[in-house]
Amino acid sequence: MTGVDLLVYADRLGGDLPRLRALLDGPLRDFAGVHILPFFVPFDGADAGFDPIDHGTVDPRLGTWDDVRAIAANREVTADLIVNHVSSESAEFVDWLALGEESTHDGMFLTFDTVFPDGASEHDITAFYRPRPGLPFTAYRMADGRRRLVWTTFMPSQVDLDVANDRARAYLRRILATLRAGGVTTVRLDAVGYAVKTPGSDSFMTEETLEFVREIVGIAREEGLRVLVEVHAHYSQQLAIAPLVDLVYDFALAPLLLHSLGTGTSDRLAEWLRIRPENAITVLDTHDGIGIIDAGPSGDRPGLIDQDEMAAIFARAAEATHGHSTLASVIPAWMSLPHQINATFFSALGADAASYLLARAVQLWLPGRPQLYYVGLLGGLDDVALFDRTGQGRDVNRHVYTPEELDTALGSEVTRAQLALVRLRSTHAAFKGSFRYRVDANGDLALEWELGDERAALEVSFAPAPRFRLRLTGPDGGLTADSAAALAAL
Structure with missing residues (x-):
């Protein structure tokens, strides 16, 4: 899959849909697709739009369906089908x-x-x-x-919703038809892992859930839509669901990169590279927290990392954020650790640009379709003030950018470096070819794409300090970069 997607709230980057379109046609033009987080009525409810009163109507404060179709005229648009629930005010x-x-x-x-x-x-x-x-x-x-x-x-x-009920199914079918008519090409099944309640089980990603996924995917495809499934769970669940859908998230990548950057080792990451699904949306950060549970153990199933290694990731994030990630992260019922770190990815790395760009480069070099969250793209740090106002832990990573803040961020070295990586992934011919990777005796990684004479290579070392070096070659010459400054200058 070629191209890179942007994940964004229309109101928090630009202010509304027309201004988001202007950004996508301007400084963010190298993004081939955009996932616009809930823009329905109301976009600013108790759960930032994931509690729709009217799932089929664009909030008029953001624009209209014509504005969504205008964005879709030049790029793919992903929107959420909130499959588990509606607002109590619906x-x-x-x-x-x-x-x-x-x-x-x-x-x-x-x-x-x-x-x-x-x-x-x-x-x-x-x-x-x-x-x-x-x-x-x-x-x-x-x-x-x-x-x-x-x-x-x-x-x-x-x-x-009682998703087994014909009236609930009719509601979901109606919303899917509305999204397709509005220019949406891909729907994300939000919270689908919780949608089916089966007595005698924990009712999360059970066989009954998988059967419902098959059914809702069939309905979406009848409407001409691709389907992306969002499931934060044991990595084996991602492997099980990947063949059933068009796209699945690679949520395990982020915690494994945090583990590698924190320990200087790459063996756990290398194991994931060996088995990960290739029809993946690769992410470091999203509008939710940084999922750690996705790489960890579950019941009697071992994880890619163990419980102590999960706890160490939380501890390093707490140190990097001066304890704030511990305050903002929620521990689910019956659990001993949070399942996500509520912090920006940049904050979780202590705003270390070398580590951050190493992680971003790995993400953009892997097979699948990379997706960058707007706060991560702009090098955002935790919005502690917003968290203090709302008490919602995930709000630390949902900053509302003013025009002035946006201009400053777009000019920053970290953002320019990431935009350069996006441009390379989107335009270099090698990324349409074959992929291979290797791990040497020191644990250093080499990720490489090749198509004819075109080659795109990334070399990564986690110890004794994070280092990366990318080299792209082809008939028209080549380029090399190994720092934020070098990337930003491309």
């Missing part, structure tokens, strides 16, 4: 609360009784995996005074 849920069994949306939402028609024991309830502290239910009062326990996997205002 018209469908409000109607159900008012009319109950008489509502045309009755059955669309998952209640306690739907999953446990015969009741449940303490063991049954606590078996469910939840990425937040506490239990995954919220009591809602119907208009007739009855109280119903509704599944709310993430937040009390995010009510879960």
Whole structure:
């Protein structure tokens, strides 16, 4: 897969969809695609748009579907299908609360009784995996005074869909058709790993979940859409789901690079390079935290790194962020460690440009489709002030850029170096050829692409200090870079 994608909130980079388009047609023109994070009504809800009241309408404060189609005219557009839940303020849920069994949306939402028609024991309830502290239910009062326990996997205002119900399926199909008509080419199935509740299991990425993924992928493809699945889980889950979809995230790469940079070793990273799926979106950072759980153990399944090595990554991030990542990172129910570091990737590396660009170069050299998050591209550090205002840990990595901040960041060496890497990955012919890698006796990595006379090589060393060197050659000559300054000058 050629080309590089940008991951961005329209309101936090540019301010709205027309201004985002201007950036993509201007200084960010080397990005072949853009994943625009939820731009629906409202884009600024309790979970930054992942709690849609109206999933089928562009928030008018950001623009219209015409603006989305204008962006899509020159690049691929990815948008989210929020498959697990809707807002408790959605018209469908409000109607159900008012009319109950008489509502045309009755059955669309998952209640306690739907999953446990015969009741449940303490063991049954606590078996469910939840990425937040506490239990995954919220009591809602119907208009007739009855109280119903509704599944709310993430937040009390995010009510879960019963994805096995025909009315919920019809809702998802309608949203998929709306996205396709709006110019979207790829949908990301947000939080799909939690969508199916199966008593007797932890209900996360079970066989029943995989069957639902097959079904929703089929529906999306009927609409002419590609499907990207988002699952933060044991790496074996990524391997299992990759053949079922068009694209899957390589979430294991980021923690493995943090491990290598922290220990000076590359054996765990090399093992992942051997088995990782190639139909991957490669990432270092996203709008969520930096997933560490993706490389770690799960139950009796060993990880690419072990529990102590996971804890060491969190400890190094805490030191680099002066303890703030510990404050911002959430420990899920029944877990001893957070599953993500809430910090920018640059902050987690103590703003060390050499380490950061080494990691970014590895990401951009691997097979798959690289995706850069806007805060990472701009060399962003933790937005502690935003976290202090909202109390939401992930907000440290969701800065709202003013025009002045954006101009300053675009002119910085770290951003210019990353844009150079994006341009090389997007335009050099070698990246359309064959890929190979090797690890020498010292643990140094060499990643290489080749197509005819065109060659793109990256050499990486983690010890005694992080170092990288890239060399690109072809009929028109070659270039070499081994520092932020050298990359920024390309």
